[in-house]
Amino acid sequence: MPPRTRRFSPATTGRAPRDRAVRRPRNTIPAALAPTATYPNLRRTLLAALTLAGLGLLVFAGAASADLLTPESGGSPNADDIDTLYKIVLVLAFIIFFAVEGVLVYSLVKYRHRKGAVAAQIHGNTRLEIGWTVGAAVLLVVLGGVTFAMLGDIRNPPDSDAAGYDGPGVVQVANAASGDRQPPNGKSLRIQVNGQQYLWRYTYADGDDNRLNNVFSYTDMVVPTGTTVTLEIKAQDVIHSWWIPELGGKFDAVPGHTNYTWFKVPADKAGTTFRGQCAELCGRNHANMLANVRAVTPEEFEAWLAGKKRAIETGNRDVVEQRKQLFPTEEDQVTEDSAVNPTP
Amino acid sequence: MAVVDTTAQSTTGVPQVLASKVERPSEGWTSWVTTTDHKKIGIMYIVTTLVFFVLGGIEALMMRLQLGAANNTLLSPEVYNALFTIHGTTMVFLFVVPIMAGFGNYFVPLMIGARDMSFPKLNALSFWLLLSGGIVFYASIFFSPPEVAWTAYAPLSGAAYSPSGGVDAWIFLVHLTGLSSLVGAVNFYATIAHMRAPGMGWGRMPLFVWTILIYAILLILALPVIAGAATMLLTDRHFGTTYFVPGQGDPLLWQHLFWFFGHPEVYIMVLPAFGIISEVLPVFARKPIFGYKAIAAATVVIAFLGLLVWAHHMFTTPSPSVVLIFFMLSSFLIAIPTGVKMFNWIATLWRGTIVFKPPLLFAAAFLSLFLIGGISGIFLAIFPIDWQLHDTYFVVAHFHYVIVGGAVFAIFSGLYYWFPKMTGRMPNERLAQISLVTMYVGFTMTFLIQHSLGLDGMPRRIYEYQDIGNLELYNQISTAGSFVLGIGIFISFYNFIRSLKKGAVAGPDPWLANTLEWFTPSPPPQNNFDEVPRVRSIEPMKDIRRQVERQSGIVSDDREPARS
Numbered sequence: 024m025p026p027r028t029r030r031f032s033p034a035t036t037g038r039a040p041r042d043r044a045v046r047r048p049r050n051t052i053p054a055a056l057a058p059t060a061t062y063p064n065l066r067r068t069l070l071a072a073l074t075l076a077g078l079g080l081l082v083f084a085g086a087a088s089a090d091l092l093t094p095e096s097g098g099s100p101n102a103d104d105i106d107t108l109y110k111i112v113l114v115l116a117f118i119i120f121f122a123v124e125g126v127l128v129y130s131l132v133k134y135r136h137r138k139g140a141v142a143a144q145i146h147g148n149t150r151l152e153i154g155w156t157v158g159a160a161v162l163l164v165v166l167g168g169v170t171f172a173m174l175g176d177i178r179n180p181p182d183s184d185a186a187g188y189d190g191p192g193v194v195q196v197a198n199a200a201s202g203d204r205q206p207p208n209g210k211s212l213r214i215q216v217n218g219q220q221y222l223w224r225y226t227y228a229d230g231d232d233n234r235l236n237n238v239f240s241y242t243d244m245v246v247p248t249g250t251t252v253t254l255e256i257k258a259q260d261v262i263h264s265w266w267i268p269e270l271g272g273k274f275d276a277v278p279g280h281t282n283y284t285w286f287k288v289p290a291d292k293a294g295t296t297f298r299g300q301c302a303e304l305c306g307r308n309h310a311n312m313l314a315n316v317r318a319v320t321p322e323e324f325e326a327w328l329a330g331k332k333r334a335i336e337t338g339n340r341d342v343v344e345q346r347k348q349l350f351p352t353e354e355d356q357v358t359e360d361s362a363v364n365p366t367p
Numbered sequence: 368m369a370v371v372d373t374t375a376q377s378t379t380g381v382p383q384v385l386a387s388k389v390e391r392p393s394e395g396w397t398s399w400v401t402t403t404d405h406k407k408i409g410i411m412y413i414v415t416t417l418v419f420f421v422l423g424g425i426e427a428l429m430m431r432l433q434l435g436a437a438n439n440t441l442l443s444p445e446v447y448n449a450l451f452t453i454h455g456t457t458m459v460f461l462f463v464v465p466i467m468a469g470f471g472n473y474f475v476p477l478m479i480g481a482r483d484m485s486f487p488k489l490n491a492l493s494f495w496l497l498l499s500g501g502i503v504f505y506a507s508i509f510f511s512p513p514e515v516a517w518t519a520y521a522p523l524s525g526a527a528y529s530p531s532g533g534v535d536a537w538i539f540l541v542h543l544t545g546l547s548s549l550v551g552a553v554n555f556y557a558t559i560a561h562m563r564a565p566g567m568g569w570g571r572m573p574l575f576v577w578t579i580l581i582y583a584i585l586l587i588l589a590l591p592v593i594a595g596a597a598t599m600l601l602t603d604r605h606f607g608t609t610y611f612v613p614g615q616g617d618p619l620l621w622q623h624l625f626w627f628f629g630h631p632e633v634y635i636m637v638l639p640a641f642g643i644i645s646e647v648l649p650v651f652a653r654k655p656i657f658g659y660k661a662i663a664a665a666t667v668v669i670a671f672l673g674l675l676v677w678a679h680h681m682f683t684t685p686s687p688s689v690v691l692i693f694f695m696l697s698s699f700l701i702a703i704p705t706g707v708k709m710f711n712w713i714a715t716l717w718r719g720t721i722v723f724k725p726p727l728l729f730a731a732a733f734l735s736l737f738l739i740g741g742i743s744g745i746f747l748a749i750f751p752i753d754w755q756l757h758d759t760y761f762v763v764a765h766f767h768y769v770i771v772g773g774a775v776f777a778i779f780s781g782l783y784y785w786f787p788k789m790t791g792r793m794p795n796e797r798l799a800q801i802s803l804v805t806m807y808v809g810f811t812m813t814f815l816i817q818h819s820l821g822l823d824g825m826p827r828r829i830y831e832y833q834d835i836g837n838l839e840l841y842n843q844i845s846t847a848g849s850f851v852l853g854i855g856i857f858i859s860f861y862n863f864i865r866s867l868k869k870g871a872v873a874g875p876d877p878w879l880a881n882t883l884e885w886f887t888p889s890p891p892p893q894n895n896f897d898e899v900p901r902v903r904s905i906e907p908m909k910d911i912r913r914q915v916e917r918q919s920g921i922v923s924d925d926r927e928p929a930r931s
């Protein structure tokens with residue numbers, strides 16, 4: 024097929040080709056196919072469209088910094104790494120997007136039917152087709168490579184900072200389960216997250232196996248900055264999903280299973296509250312199953328934890344006292360631990 | 368009735384479509400109820416599914432209205448949850464999947480030169496099963512509609528958390544429409560395998576027929592799995608089994624079974640749409656399809672890989688790394704044949720002489736929108752990124768780009784393309800253009816911004832949200848867009864109804880098309896063809912037109928170029 028030379032010339036593009044009625048003699052093209060639309064000046068339209076697209080891009084670029092185009096991040100290194108990975112993919116995506124849309128729009132405009140134009144009767148081109156298949160494959164290999172390169176940092180928690188919190192609640196998990204990633208030194212603040220219709224409950228580890236006297240809270244989780252926090256995510260009724268966007272990805276809380284994730288809030292974020300909410304449909308009030316993570320300094324955290332522990336202990340004692348007065352015969356069935364703290 | 372001059376194959380004489388004495392086929396509503404004619408059944412499929420499309424659309428607009436303001440109290444959570452459950456189920460099971468069967472019913476026999484489907488009575492059964500599935504499901508809105516989303520995840524869908532009959536209505540719908548599709552799929556397979564015109568080898572089958580063949584095979588592979596899973600859910604709910612009960616069974620088993628069906632279901636919806644595009648582009652670019660073999664092969668490869676990617680919907684569940692990595696890579700793989708199709712379509716336009724008729728307008732819109740859905744899919748396939756995006760509005764945007772921007776725009780392209788064949792009338796072009804622009808703008812307003820909603824932390828399936836950041840603004844843009852989209856769709860429907868009576872008479876082959884359905888009068892007579900021509904290429908109708916030209920000396924516009 025010799026290359027065809029056909030150019031936009033003022034004669035063919037400069038005015039609306041309204042003269043479709045002029046046909047070759049004995050032309051049997053049905054009326055239905057005869058172009059009826061009067062095309063506006065397509066070159067000008069194309070220019071306008073390109074200008075608009077350019078402006079749109081500028082706006083987008085500006086907005087990108089305002090997180091119009093990228094995931095939330097800033098609360099934890101894994102969220103930041105996901106954000107970076109996303110941005111790398113986004114750049115490639117934009118290149119592909121503009122290249123393909125560009126060729127598409129170009130062909131639509133350039134090869135629109137005009138009087139006397141004749142379609143090239145090409146059936147294919149094996150070289151070209153193999154070329155773009157390989158091209159697509161190479162691109163995906165690159166994406167896979169980038170993902171694997173970043174995967175370790177996203178999945179594996181780092182150690183806590185030297186100035187991080189290292190008091191009660193920090194545990195060393197021996198024989199971590201397969202999905203349970205631990206920092207290199209094995210030490211992290213361990214919190215069990217439990218989803219239930221329509222509340223999140225957090226139970227702080229205290230080193231012993233008795234879960235009944237642990238510090239716990241609902242909806243608002245308090246964590247120290249500079250400290251690696253590992254979460255053990257469970258559910259007690261239906262499936263929920265733990266998600267605080269700025270602290271990394273979401274992980275489903277599935278009854279009968281345990282899911283794991285971690286985060287580590289940088290030291291300069293003390294005082295920040297990170298908002299999130301349940302991300303798996305769990306019933307009518309799913310929309311209001313909120314979760315907040317409040318980051319405080321290690322000192323504040325220590326004080327908070329101790330205060331909470333005292334409050335729970337006195338609360339339990341008070342309840343036991345009351346029950347003793349109400350049901351004197353039942354006294355030995357009610358222990359301090361089971362009075363207030365729900366079963367894990 | 369069409370009498371085709373058989374001399375079409377010889378070198379003398381002019382083949383032509385003649386009208387001779389015909390017995391009037393029976394009319395009136397009984398003829399529709401009792402019919403086994405694939406064309407009537409096809410029309411019933413298309414009309415019924417479009418009615419469900421309108422219902423699903425109304426549900427969508429109600430949801431968008433609720434989300435138009437932060438902390439809105441217009442709808443209660445139970446109504447909202449029911450709405451997205453019914454909307455999603457309707458759009459998948461009662462609109463997109465069966466309308467493809469509708470197009471397939473009408474056009475597969477015509478395109479392959481057959482007089483009907485292999486099993487006409489089974490074909491009627493398919494349709495009536497579909498309709499009963501829809502009625503059973505919609506009846507639940509008068510009692511207690513399901514509120515568990517179209518995915519009906521256990522244990523929420525179990526008797527303990529959803530005691531009302533809504534989930535049972537959903538299960539019943541899955542069974543009835545599933546049976547309908549299975550029967551239909553077997554019928555398509557038999558028809559395509561055995562009833563092709565002489566000379567139409569596998570390598571000359573129209574690409575739309577290829578996609579319907581693969582659609583049928585995928586249905587046969589995927590549907591028994593969801594049918595089994597739904598039955599297990601039913602026995603869990605009512606007969607004391609514990610397949611999906613935590614502790615005794617496993618809720619994740621439901622997800623695996625559901626998505627083993629659910630992902631192929633996506634390709635079941637979108638492959639026939641690809642088929643429509645592959646038919647429309649060459650006709651209106653006046654140029655052969657670029658890389659016929661590659662496109663057909665890509666269809667097969669997509670279907671095969673489509674069976675191996677299901678757990679990319681489960682990246683956030685507690686699953687071993689090796690599972691996450693496997694499903695990320697398999698999802699990457701499927702992007703390759705999809706990209707190949709995209710490139711081939713654009714190459715089909717390249718150096719054509721593109722006539723901007725309504726089918727082409729919608730096909731071009733398909734190309735530009737589906738590309739975005741494909742690209743956002745890559746983000747979701749990378750599982751660490753999916754950990755942020757899963758179950759957010761980013762995903763809602765992604766799959767609406769694929770299913771609405773992809774399948775629905777292709778369906779409209781197909782409706783405009785085949786309307787003249789089915790009704791004998793041309794749709795109005797001006798209205799089609801207005802509809803297209805309105806739909807395109809409305810669609811983009813509705814769904815482009817939803818990517819940002821998801822990135823900003825808005826989960827899906829929530830009936831209200833707090834007024835944080837730009838959430839309310841973005842939602843308002845989306846809601847406004849959805850009404851623009853609705854108006855655009857309405858304009859096309861108005862166009863179709865109006866053109867039934869007022870449209871210009873189409874004649875047998877108004878688009879100068881390439882495939883055999885255009886070798887019949889419009890609408891085709893009951894037996895389709897009196898004489899089936901011999902097929903000598905992938906464009907038999909073009910061959911026939913050329914022969915007419917050679918023998919009659921009348922030249923039409925699409926003949927080989929005489930170089931100037």
Ligand code: HEM
Pocket residue numbers: 424427428430431451452454455456458459463515516517518763767770771775813827828829849852
């Ligand atoms: C015509 C315009 C449409 C609009 C405005 C629209 C809007 C919506 C909205 C607001 C939701 C709820 C999102 C959520 O709360 O998670 C939704 C969900 C959904 N839509 Fe559409 N939709 C449209 C068309 C379609 C079509 C044609 C399909 C075809 C299959 C479709 C399939 C779905 C599915 C599968 C869901 C998920 C339902 C679920 O979460 O269970 N939609 N849509």
Ligand SMILES: [Cu+2]
Pocket residue numbers: 262263264301302303304305306308309310312
């Ligand atoms: Cu929830």
Ligand SMILES: [Cu+2]
Pocket residue numbers: 629630633676677679680
């Ligand atoms: Cu999938």
